[in-house]
Amino acid sequence: MARSLKKGPFIDEKLIEKVNKAKPGDIIKTWARACVITPEMIGYTFAVHNGKTFITVKASEDMVGHKLGEFSHTTKFVKHGGKMQKGLDAAAGGKKK
Numbered sequence: 001m002a003r004s005l006k007k008g009p010f011i012d013e014k015l016i017e018k019v020n021k022a023k024p025g026d027i028i029k030t031w032a033r034a035c036v037i038t039p040e041m042i043g044y045t046f047a048v049h050n051g052k053t054f055i056t057v058k059a060s061e062d063m064v065g066h067k068l069g070e071f072s073h074t075t076k077f078v079k080h081g082g083k084m085q086k087g088l089d090a091a092a093g094g095k096k097k
Contacts, residue, residue, distance in 0.1 A: 009036035009065075019044055029054060033069030048072035 003010060012032040019041055022028055029047045037059050047054035048068045055072040063071070079085060 009038075010034055011036055011038060016040070027056065030068065033067065033072065035068050037063045037066055037068060039064055050074045 012030070012035040015028070015030050015032050015035050016038075018028050018030070022044060024043050025045075027045045027047050029049075031049045033048060041059045042061055042064070044059055046057045046059065046068060048057050048071065049055075050072045051074050057068060057071040081088070
């Protein structure tokens with residue numbers, strides 16, 4: 001659900017302070033996954049916590065308006081299909097040249 005327009009985007013104050021103090025080459029460590037990426041954050045590299053480890057995210061112009069957590073996945077994708085999918089993958093792998 002989107003945040004109300006009258007409230008504006010959620011921006012973590014501590015994170016903005018870290019961005020203002022940091023140099024463009026620094027990695028900024030954060031747990032604020034809900035924080036919206038603003039134009040001031042462009043060019044900085046963030047280490048966003050996914051619940052287990054920190055995943056590096058470099059903010060670019062395309063990311064403005066999105067949340068940091070969108071670029072730091074919390075689950076690992078596992079292939080679907082089991083035995084049936086293995087057979088299909090093996091058949092497709094044999095046909096490649």
